[in-house]
Amino acid sequence: MKKIIPFLALALIVVACNNSKEKEKSNNSNEQMDNAENPLLSESTLPYGAPDFSKIKDENFQPAMMEGIAEQKKAVEAIANSEEEPTFDNTVLALEKSGELLNRTSQIFYALAGSNTNETLQAVEEEMAPKFAAQNDMIYLNEKLFQRFKILHDKKESLNLDSESLKLLENYYEDFEIAGANLSQEDKEKLKEYNEKIATLTTKFGKTLLDANNTGAVTFTNKEDLAGVDADFLKSKESEDGKGWTIPLQNTTQQPLLQSMDNRASREKLFKAAWHRADQGANDTREIIKELVEVRAQKAKLLGFNNYAEWSLQKTMAKTPEHVNEFFNKLIPAATAKAQAESDEIQKMIKSKGQDFKLEPWDWNYYAEMVRKQKYDLDENQIKPYFELNNVLEKGVFYAANKLYGITYKERTDIPVYQEDVKVYELFEENGDPLGLFYTDYFARPSKSGGAWMDNFVTQSKMYNKKPVIYNVLNIPKPAGNEPALLTYDEVTTMFHEFGHALHGFFANQQYPSLSGTAVARDFVEFPSQFNENWALYPEVLKNYAIHYKTGEQIPQELIDKIKNSGTFNQGYSLTENLAASNLDMQWHTISPDKKIEDVNAFEKEALNRTKLDVVHAVPPRYRSTYFSHIFAGGYAAGYYSYSWTEMLDHDAYNWFETHGGLTRENGQRFRDMVLSRGNTLELEKMYKDWRGSDPKIEPMLKARGLK
Numbered sequence: 001m002k003k004i005i006p007f008l009a010l011a012l013i014v015v016a017c018n019n020s021k022e023k024e025k026s027n028n029s030n031e032q033m034d035n036a037e038n039p040l041l042s043e044s045t046l047p048y049g050a051p052d053f054s055k056i057k058d059e060n061f062q063p064a065m066m067e068g069i070a071e072q073k074k075a076v077e078a079i080a081n082s083e084e085e086p087t088f089d090n091t092v093l094a095l096e097k098s099g100e101l102l103n104r105t106s107q108i109f110y111a112l113a114g115s116n117t118n119e120t121l122q123a124v125e126e127e128m129a130p131k132f133a134a135q136n137d138m139i140y141l142n143e144k145l146f147q148r149f150k151i152l153h154d155k156k157e158s159l160n161l162d163s164e165s166l167k168l169l170e171n172y173y174e175d176f177e178i179a180g181a182n183l184s185q186e187d188k189e190k191l192k193e194y195n196e197k198i199a200t201l202t203t204k205f206g207k208t209l210l211d212a213n214n215t216g217a218v219t220f221t222n223k224e225d226l227a228g229v230d231a232d233f234l235k236s237k238e239s240e241d242g243k244g245w246t247i248p249l250q251n252t253t254q255q256p257l258l259q260s261m262d263n264r265a266s267r268e269k270l271f272k273a274a275w276h277r278a279d280q281g282a283n284d285t286r287e288i289i290k291e292l293v294e295v296r297a298q299k300a301k302l303l304g305f306n307n308y309a310e311w312s313l314q315k316t317m318a319k320t321p322e323h324v325n326e327f328f329n330k331l332i333p334a335a336t337a338k339a340q341a342e343s344d345e346i347q348k349m350i351k352s353k354g355q356d357f358k359l360e361p362w363d364w365n366y367y368a369e370m371v372r373k374q375k376y377d378l379d380e381n382q383i384k385p386y387f388e389l390n391n392v393l394e395k396g397v398f399y400a401a402n403k404l405y406g407i408t409y410k411e412r413t414d415i416p417v418y419q420e421d422v423k424v425y426e427l428f429e430e431n432g433d434p435l436g437l438f439y440t441d442y443f444a445r446p447s448k449s450g451g452a453w454m455d456n457f458v459t460q461s462k463m464y465n466k467k468p469v470i471y472n473v474l475n476i477p478k479p480a481g482n483e484p485a486l487l488t489y490d491e492v493t494t495m496f497h498e499f500g501h502a503l504h505g506f507f508a509n510q511q512y513p514s515l516s517g518t519a520v521a522r523d524f525v526e527f528p529s530q531f532n533e534n535w536a537l538y539p540e541v542l543k544n545y546a547i548h549y550k551t552g553e554q555i556p557q558e559l560i561d562k563i564k565n566s567g568t569f570n571q572g573y574s575l576t577e578n579l580a581a582s583n584l585d586m587q588w589h590t591i592s593p594d595k596k597i598e599d600v601n602a603f604e605k606e607a608l609n610r611t612k613l614d615v616v617h618a619v620p621p622r623y624r625s626t627y628f629s630h631i632f633a634g635g636y637a638a639g640y641y642s643y644s645w646t647e648m649l650d651h652d653a654y655n656w657f658e659t660h661g662g663l664t665r666e667n668g669q670r671f672r673d674m675v676l677s678r679g680n681t682l683e684l685e686k687m688y689k690d691w692r693g694s695d696p697k698i699e700p701m702l703k704a705r706g707l708k
Contacts, residue, residue, distance in 0.1 A: 275620075289597075307593070422441045
């Protein structure tokens with residue numbers, strides 16, 4: 001996932017961070033840190049301007065971000081109130097430069113708020129959310145500022161701008177219109193109220209869900225209840241008093257351990273803990289959801305749209321909810337039919353084991369693994385010893401990047417990190433020129449949000465002469481002591497996925513930071529990452545990194561064949577759970593402004609039934625509404641479909657590579673030059689078609705999923 005920092009993606013989401021209560025800001029000098037003592041108020045002197053975590057303290061963030069807000073506000077007022085004739089330099093470029101301190105500081109803050117939070121950072125996040133919403137509105141609802149952009153936009157053809165500068169002007173102008181610049185002053189004030197409320201509710205959702213994930217962890221006191229679970233994993237989850245084992249919840253519906261737990265009652269207990277984590281007790285998110293979708297719908301109505309999705313999709317490839325639904329309609333029948341066939345096969349496996357019960361969601365992964373072993377003779381525990389974390393990264397992820405793009409790396413132990421498990425690498429071009437810094441934060445911990453994502457500490461731009469500083473975050477269970485971290489194949493592909501996002505950021509070659517790298521529409525930003533997953537199983541790459549952590553032996557061809565042969569296994573389930581979540585998202589965000597939701601669970605049930613995504617009983621949505629952080633705490637509201645949309649692009653693109661020689665420097669360079677390095681400087685449909693030679697086709701995706 002590409003993490004979207006709240007106020008840095010104004011046109012697509014306007015705000016996606018929040019607060020619960022506005023607090024009075026004291027002017028007491030004891031609460032204000034002297035500028036000289038706050039390292040965030042000046043650029044870091046570390047290589048690439050990397051954050052100096054040896055100096056940064058939690059209490060530095062709020063003063064620095066408030067200073068950034070004040071600086072930007074002063075700059076924006078100067079632009080808007082200028083009596084000079086608008087020019088590109090005194091208006092467009094001046095606005096692009098106005099938020100340098102705020103952007104730099106908030107990028108660091110949101111990195112920690114997502115991956116290593118605490119009560120202090122959570123309080124700051126709550127405090128700042130409505131201020132960021134107001135900051136967006138201060139810019140995009142400023143009538144004088146908008147009129148200056150309108151003057152320039154109306155005569156853009158005569159300005160003799162280079163293509164990227166013209167794109168910057170057009171991008172800002174579209175952002176103004178989407179954000180509500182054409183509204184009356186009265187409606188702008190109402191919109192500001194909505195934006196602040198949305199900011200408050202999304203931050204509240206994220207905080208509540210983090211608490212729900214942590215308090216929802218399941219403790220087992222009888223070891224027999226955990227029969228089948230890997231002994232090393234259990235050792236890492238042993239309670240401090242030695243009287244039990246505490247299993248943390250992943251943010252998805254299905255939990256990784258359900259695949260190996262022999263005890264059916266234990267599977268049900270773990271599944272239901274995940275299913276109900278946020279629809280009961282102190283961490284119930286349902287009231288937040290009801291209020292949030294209602295405010296979003298009202299905001300869309302105020303802006304002249306029938307629903308929030310119509311407003312949100314304006315700058316995407318899909319453009320409208322209707323186009324998204326047309327795309328889904330091509331997938332749902334085939335996906336659910338395959339899922340039903342898989343369900344029938346698993347039910348037969350249950351019967352063959354002398355069991356007589358109806359397949360339930362908590363049974364699926366356990367018995368599906370048996371079917372996989374029977375059909376393909378593939379046991380996940382057979383392959384994990386070949387997927388040691390450091391080998392996967394350095395001899396797999398980095399190796400593929402070297403073969404395609406020529407980049408090399410070295411570990412940097414002299415760069416301060418924000419948590420002891422974080423590692424830093426410096427990346428280099430093929431000719432040895434520096435490319436940027438790459439941070440890895442792979443292990444799960446209570447202070448980290450669920451899931452996996454990429455973002456920047458420093459964004460590439462020629463305007464500031466900046467090279468990128470990028471981080472990847474995963475949630476792999478940390479092994480006990482000095483034991484190696486052995487990955488599932490899903491975790492391997494996730495590592496390749498997130499580095500695909502990183503490559504999109506590292507290869508950015510833009511003048512302006514707001515157009516740089518991954519600053520593209522949601523239904524394109526996941527394309528480079530999903531495409532990069534293909535190299536995990538590419539023979540040359542796989543044999544280089546899949547080395548047994550004890551014997552040093554290369555993974556045998558027999559196991560490789562089993563992994564490949566099982567590639568379409570369980571794909572009906574996988575696609576159906578994804579489509580169910582995607583459709584839930586679209587249903588929540590196509591609600592009429594006149595409709596009031598009374599019961600979140602009932603709405604969810606009806607939505608799945610309406611789209612025929614509940615026809616296979618044992619296939620639940622990948623995310624229930626109550627813990628769907630992508631759409632209620634992140635930047636993917638009305639945008640979760642983008643994972644399936646970009647999967648179409650991914651398979652179509654890989655099909656091109658397969659027919660043009662596969663993993664070669666020539667192919668990699670062409671893809672870098674025509675796609676990965678372009679940022680948001682071209683229309684995305686044109687960018688893809690120029691590289692591919694045609695519009696994307698859905699057939700390679702259906703074939704890869706085993707649906708055709």
